Amino acid sequence: MKNILLVEDDLTTLKLVQFTLEKHDFFVFTAEDGNTALEYLNNNKIHCVILDLYLPDTNGFEIIKRIRAHSLYKNLPIIMLTSNDDKTDTVIALELGADDYITKPFNKKELIARLHVALRRNNKSLDKWDSKIILHDLEIDLDSRSVCKNNSLIDLTYGEFEILTTLASRPGKVFSRDNLLTKLWGESYIAESRVIDMHISSLRKKLGNDCKYIETVRGVGYRFKKIK
Numbered sequence: 001m002k003n004i005l006l007v008e009d010d011l012t013t014l015k016l017v018q019f020t021l022e023k024h025d026f027f028v029f030t031a032e033d034g035n036t037a038l039e040y041l042n043n044n045k046i047h048c049v050i051l052d053l054y055l056p057d058t059n060g061f062e063i064i065k066r067i068r069a070h071s072l073y074k075n076l077p078i079i080m081l082t083s084n085d086d087k088t089d090t091v092i093a094l095e096l097g098a099d100d101y102i103t104k105p106f107n108k109k110e111l112i113a114r115l116h117v118a119l120r121r122n123n124k125s126l127d128k129w130d131s132k133i134i135l136h137d138l139e140i141d142l143d144s145r146s147v148c149k150n151n152s153l154i155d156l157t158y159g160e161f162e163i164l165t166t167l168a169s170r171p172g173k174v175f176s177r178d179n180l181l182t183k184l185w186g187e188s189y190i191a192e193s194r195v196i197d198m199h200i201s202s203l204r205k206k207l208g209n210d211c212k213y214i215e216t217v218r219g220v221g222y223r224f225k226k227i228k
Contacts, residue, residue, distance in 0.1 A: 002026055002027070002047040002048070002119060003026075003027050003028075003029065003044060003045055003046050003047050004021055004026045004027065004028050004029070004046070004047065004048050004049075004050060004115070005028075005029045005031065005037060005040055005041060005044075005046045005048070005049045005050070006018060006021070006028050006029065006030050006031070006050045007030075007031045007032075007034070007037040007049065007050065007051045007052055007055065007060075007063065008030070008031075008032065008050075008052045008081060009032045009033065009052060009054070009055050009056055010052070011032075013052075013081070013104065014030055014032065017050065017081075017111070018030055020108045020111060020112065021112075021115075024112050026115075029044060029046070032055075032056070033055050033056050033057045033058070034055050034057050034058035034059075034062065034063050035057055035058075037049075037051075037063060038063070038066060041067070041073070046076065047076075047077075047119060048076070048077040048078075048079065048115060048118055048119055049063075049067065049076060049077070049078045049079070050079045050080075050081060050115075051063060051064070051078055051079070051080055051081065051098075052080075052081045053080060053081070053082055053089055053093065060080060060093060061092060061093060061096055064078060064093060064096045064097050064098055065096055065097075067097070068096065068097040068157070074158075075145075075158050077099050077100075077118035077119065077121065077158075078097065078098045078099050078100075079098070079099065079100045079101065079102060079114060079115065079118055080093050080098050080100070080101040080102070081101075081102055081104060081106075082101050082102070082103055082104065083103065083104055090198070091198050091201075094157075094159075094195075094198045094199065094202060095198075095201075095202040095205075097157045098157075099118060099121070099157070099158055099159055100114055100118060100195065101195075102114060121158070121162075121184070131143045133165065133168050133169060135168060135171065135213075135224075137149055137150045138168070138207075138213065140164065140165055140168055142165065145161055147161065147164065149207060149208065154206050154207065155206070156203070156206060157199075157202075159184070159199045160199055160202060160203045160206070162184045163180060163184065163196070163199050163200065163203060164203060166180065166183055166184065167213075167214060167222060167223065167224040168213075168224045170224070171223075171224045171225070171226045172223060172224070172225075172226045173223055173224075174217045174220050174221055174222070174223045175221050175222055175223065176220055176221035177196045177197070177221050177222075179221065180196050180221070180222070181195070181196060196221075196222075200214060200216075200222060212225060213225055
C-alpha cells in the first residue's frame with residue numbers, strides 16, 4: 001500500500017480526494033496546514049504529496065521549497081491542486097520542483113491516473129544508456145542524476161532531468177510534446193502539452209540565459225541541438 005500525503009484546507013475537497021484515494025487502496029495522511037504536512041512527512045514514509053497551493057499558515061510554494069531542499073525528498077512526486085485561473089502560480093510551482101498539477105474541479109479517474117503515473121515515474125529505472133552523456137560543456141551523469149555545466153552543478157527537478165536526458169540522448173531528433181509526455185510518463189498520462197513547455201522554460205533558465213542546447217521546432221516540439 002502506498003502512502004499519500006494530502007494537503008488541503010478545504011474540507012469538502014479534502015474528504016472527496018481522501019475517499020477517492022482510499023477507494024483505490026491508498027493510505028492517506030491528511031493535513032489542513034503546512035506545519036502538519038511537514039510533520040507527517042518527517043515522521044512517515046510518504047510516496048507522493050498532493051498539495052493545495054493556498055494554506056492557512058503558509059503557501060504551497062514554501063512547502064515545495066522545503067521538500068526539495070531535503071536530500072531524501074529530492075525525487076518525491078508532488079502533484080498540485082490548483083484553480084483553473086492559477087496558470088501563473090502553476091508555472092512558479094513547477095519551476096520550484098512540483099511534478100504535475102490537477103485543476104479543480106477534477107475528474108476522479110484523471111486524479112488516480114496521474115497519481116499512478118507519478119508513482120511509476122518515481123520507481124522507474126533509467127533506460128540502459130551509458131552512465132554519462134557528455135556534450136560540449138554539459139555533462140549528464142545518469143547514475144547520480146546530476147547535471148554539470150562547465151563543472152558547475154545545476155539543480156534540476158525530476159521532470160527537468162528526464163526531459164533533458166531524453167533530448168540529449170538523441171541530438172538532432174525532434175520530440176513532439178506528446179512524444180515527451182508519453183515517453184516520460186506513459187500512455188495513460190492525461191495532461192496538456194503546456195506541462196512540457198513549462199518544464200522546458202524552467203530548464204532553459206537553469207542552463208543559462210544563453211541556452212544553446214534546446215531548440216524549439218515550431219509546430220512540432222523540441223530537440224537537442226547538434227553543436228559543432
